[in-house]
Amino acid sequence: DETKVAPSGFFVKGAAYDLWGLIPMNRHLIGPLNQNDPMYLLGADRLGRDVFSRLVYGTRVSMSIGLVGVAMSLILGVVLGSISGFYGGWVDTLIQRVIEVVSAMPTIPLWLGLAAAIPLTWSPVNVYFVITIIVSLLGWTSLAREVRGRFLALRGEDFVVAARLDGSSEARLIFRHILPSLTSHILAVVTLAVPTMIVAETSLSFLGIGLKPPVVSWGVLLQ
Incomplete structure (x- = not known):
């Protein structure tokens, strides 16, 4: 939907993960400022996967x-x-x-x-x-x-x-x-x-x- 703008930025908060499988973090290199907005840099496949x-x-x-x-x-x-x-x-x-x-x-x-x-x-x-x-x-x-x-x-x-x-x-x-x-x-x-x-x-x-x-x-x- 090209009419809907999803602002993005660097080092934004998102889903929690473990850096290198050891350090708990929730900062991502790039992502949407609103966590509810989808962000697919290369698009999604037929099943909606990034x-x-x-x-x-x-x-x-x-x-x-x-x-x-x-x-x-x-x-x-x-x-x-x-x-x-x-x-x-x-x-x-x-x-x-x-x-x-x-x-x-x-x-x-x-x-x-x-x-x-x-x-x-x-x-x-x-x-x-x-x-x-x-x-x-x-x-x-x-x-x-x-x-x-x-x-x-x-x-x-x-x-x-x-x-x-x-x-x-x-x-x-x-x-x-x-x-x-x-x-x-x-x-x-x-x-x-x-x-x-x-x-x-x-x-x-x-x-x-x-x-x-x-x-x-x-x-x-x-x-």
Whole structure:
């Protein structure tokens, strides 16, 4: 109703909430001066729900899936890549064959098949956890290969040989001497992988085989 003006302002009083889940507050960054007036910055959906609020909650879910998925891929990629590059031999061959098999699988159809196998009776929390695992299953192979290549190049360097002659264990050689030199590269790869993880979750939810209402994510909102 364009004829009805609803004055708004910053840091106005409104519904009570807990800041960060700890501090009781009733001040909002922006809102109507009259608490009885509705204020939908991005409009409302067909059921009258505030689109902006749902977008904020959906961002929390999608971002958390992206970050947790990347963390799981980071652990798999760094551990397997380090072992493959450090030891070489049949261990390297075995891990590389596994990486080739996983990389050869078509990403989207595999995601769709795994997501479609989730029982419809599962709770949203269980579905959320499984979707995170599915998203991270295929994201570790490229990082593992890059870490392996760097380990192959660095394991013969003077500082590694000196640490080995000084009596350092294999675990110490890997985690205290070689891995720290790869930190900047690993951080760059992980940062670029976050959007891929988010797009994967959004695609699955948009197609109706990922997260479902009442859970709110970007894919659910798009659907």
